[in-house]
Amino acid sequence: MIVDRRLNGRHRNAVNRARFVRRYKDQLRRAVAEAVGRRSITDLDRGERVDIQRKDIVEPYFHHGPGGEREAVHPGNKEFSAGDRLPKPQGGAGGGGSQASQDGEGEDDFVFVLSREEFLEIFFEDLALPDLVKKRLATIPSTRSVRAGYTQTGVPTNVNIIRSLKSAAARRRALQAPRRGELARAEESFCALEAAGSPPEAVREAEREVERLRRRLQRVPFLDTIDLRYNNRVQRPQPTTQAVMFCLLDVSGSMDESRKDIAKRFFALLYLFLSRAYDRIELVFIRHHTQAAEVTEDEFFSARDTGGTIVSSALSLMDQIIRERYPGNDWNLYGAQASDGDNWLDDSPRCAGLLRESLLPRLQYFAYVQVAALDEQGLWREYAKLAAERPHLAMRKIASAADIYPVFRALFARQPTCAPA
């Protein structure tokens, strides 16, 4: 008996793999955390190689250790004779009789590649994302149905009338062609017979033949089911547009490593959200203390300055960049700002003004997070006022990574793809 099993059950081991992942969650979590720190924001969205130490993963069993007497038979003797004595190799195995290491403790690490889904799952874990959101982020964006020619099957609403009638005409022409010739000949002979004054039987016979052929021609239906043509539609991945994401980071002296790490996760998460909705995303990194500068991602997260804080410098730089590089309606603009809330007192109203007047009208969304510093400072108060009137400004105080997600809640409710451009 021969059975074709290729079609069923390709991933019979998926459940075992999931168990394995669960069991080594700690190692994997550590690896993911390291990877997040090492990778660029735009690069979080893929799997990760994880090395697990062999000794953590070995399944123990009773076995012999080194020592005692052991005798092993090997093939391929060339010059040995009984009683020869050979020096033992110093420091471990090797040399002549390569004996498999009995204790099963190799030095190699067990290398494991997390899939993209597994990686994101672990990355999202301490961000406290609702499952629905996790799912949306982990899946590839939706499709749209587009026209793709015509088919011969479909539902009545999709009938294409012109195409259907065209093919009906063609069919009629093709089916009738031979009969038309016959008809013409029959008519000719009928006329000839009539003109020649042939016997009435012959004339009637010819007339009947003409009638018969006419009826046959009429029997070819005007429209047949095989003529029907339907508009065809296929599912295409949704064509998405382009977006720019501005990352604004306060690098004044009070932003330490842990605050920066939270900020990085915040930016990364926004990037992931946006990458679901847009084909192409440009990142603009602006850091500021009393002056703002556009920098590369590396500098953005690594460098640390001291001094005071003037937030409006960053906002006006952002405004300037938008004017110069992303004018018109071709770009969806997003802003994300992380700061510890310190600002020069008279600067906060300027910030609110900049946002209200020139930035917010053009932005899809602006998210502000105040990292640590739970007291509400000038900037926070000004933003809070603004947020009341502009729903696409979101703000949040963040003490730990778990607080990041709620910032995006509004963003999700609004479905960025449907947002007005």
Place this chain on the structure above:
Amino acid sequence: MRTRLISTGSEWTFDLIGEYERAIAGVAADFRLDTYPNQIEIVSAEQMMDAYSSVGMPVGYSHWSYGKEFVSVEQRYRRGEMGLAYEIVINSNPCIAYLMEENTLPMQALVIAHASFGHNSFFKGNYLFRTWTAADSIIDYLLFARDYVRDCEQRHGEEAVEAVLDSCHALRHYGVDRCKRPAPLSPLQEQARQRQREAQQQAAVNELWRTLPQRDATPDQAPAAVFPEEPQENLLYFIEKHAPLLAPWQRELVRIVRKLAQYFHPQRQTQIMNEGWATFWHYTLLNRLYDEGRVDDAFMLEFLTSHTNVIAQPGFDHPRYGGINPYALGFAMMRDIQRICEAPTAEDRAWFPDLAGADWVASLDFAMRNYKDESFIAQYLSPRLMRDMRLFSILDDDRQDEYEVAAIHEDSGYRRLRAALAAQYDLAVREPAIEVWRVDRTGDRSLTLRHRQRARRPLAPASADALRHVARLWGFPVRIESVSPEGSVESVLEAQPLH
């Protein structure tokens, strides 16, 4: 001359595979191969890896270790470090063989001959498989095991089940009966068992009776001096029956692992013979097809390339040497038996008087049925083959500073060499001999295991990890004593159960 070729070219189809199976079955019948019916399954490479990592079983319970295995197989395969086996065959009735879809037609024919006739007839004929495995019911049992484990996971949680399975897996090589054979129960024993069960149930019901003061209790009737009365070799069986704290479902899990370990035990004992036998037959059967003109030269060239790769045996000093290749040794021994039967030399007549000149098919069949690796080598390894393979044995004694060449392929060395090679395949020599020694029933309920040292070989330090698994199952302190051949306790390892 009319052509009798079954096929030309290398693309396989289901029809051609069917034809090859019939053709090979016809030739196999000429050689009196007795097989289970065949079920050939075509699988993809990924499914092959699936099967690989679940020890070749078509259904199995879920466990992380299989996931680990799959990950490592997959990665080595992706990196090109290993090719997949061409086939996997399951000792079941009907005998299931997996063929990979990537194989060419000659490879499929080779695999059919190797697995569906070679291994298949071995499973059906060899005494270990006949005694210890039930080919008719194994698939059903696997289904039962999978469902039972799944059920337990739902009721008691995945982690709880995993903990028990982990511990059982650590002991699975000690979940088999090595010496004892299952004897069919006589009606009398069956009755006794049934009565015993009944009494047990009764005792469970009549819990109240125990609280009554016993009228004529005899205080001097001390509890049995030692328990167990005799050392027990089957650790998992002992735990299943006697571990004080296990819940019934946990005992059933122990039993499942034990049953499966017992099922696989014959395969661990007959590696050389099983592979040798299958390789011998694919070689013989396909050559017969060639002789009959049913396969062409191209087929044979591809077949011989694969065959040669399979039986390659690099010498000890070759960079790719990784021990003796069981295919090579097994195949060589099977061929050697055939040679001794058909064309014995004077030396063969002296060493194998019964074989020389006998019917080779019957002789091979007898050997296949009645031996395992260790006894097979001890019985059939001929001086000629030892010379051909240029075998030699190295003695590594930790009291000596140097290795000693104990024996080589020469008159004075044959017997020593043969015994050494046989011992190399003796599980009792390869694995530490561990048995249940004592249970302290009146004291701390601790379990004492004994490791009987052979040739002064100690337990590996990592055995402490395995011992912790014993402690987890037993629920009370566990120790293992290493006992020298003279009977003195050399070392003791202890483990406490985690609570």
